[in-house]
Amino acid sequence: MTTLSSRAGTKGVPRAARERQVLAAATEEFGRHGYEATTVAAIATRVGVTKPLLHQYFGSKQDLYLACLNPVGDRLLAAIRAAMAEQDAGAPPTPLRVLRALFTALDGQREAWFVLYDPTLPPASEAAHRAAYYRDAIDDLAATGTADLLHTAGSSDPLDADALKHAWRGLCTALVRWWINHPDQSPDAMTRRCARLSGASQIILAAGDDST
DSSP states (O other): OOOOOTTTTOTTSOHHHHHHHHHHHHHHHHHHHHHHHOOHHHHHHHHTSOHHHHHHHHOSHHHHHHHHHHHHHHHHHHHHHHHHHOOOTTOOOHHHHHHHHHHHHHTTOTTHHHHHSOTTSOTTSHHHHHHHHHHHHHHHHHHHHHHHHHHHTTOOOHHHHHHHHHHHHHHHHHHHHHHHTOTTOOHHHHHHHHHHHHHHHHHHHHHHHHTO
16 A cells, blocks of 8 residues: 655655655545545645645646556556466466456555546546546457357357456456455465465356256
């Protein structure tokens, strides 16, 4: 989690360092509370600078949100693409590789996931359109991955693929939310936990098939 000194951003701090402090605090605030409930004044107070200074550096609240969103979205997309492209024979299955990539990309800034998946963004705003761009790009990658999994399992039903894509997004969101509440869990620990849960779920589902 991000912890900032109450004197961060006071006179003498280089502008680049101050901007990094603001973006770290703003990303956590937007992720924790959502766009609608987050105020520039609260972010300024947290960092220890004035509200006019934040406007001077980043512009409007929407501009500040976009300055937080874009690096998060770019980082997550790059991580997922790299994980899906991994071809090592001994690599974990694709879903576990993607989860490991997500946890690694979000480590130290876990609330950033909810900057991207924020239901409080103003409709038709630039912020909403930009967040939708990243979500759609991640969904497209998820659709490719889930279709491959279903094809391997012998299913070609497009509704199966669509349902699994939505289930995957919900699973990722639930896991990140759980992770935020367990800050002692590292990305590697989370990946191992997901591997155990995946194995357990397969056993449970297999048992359900046997009982019918």
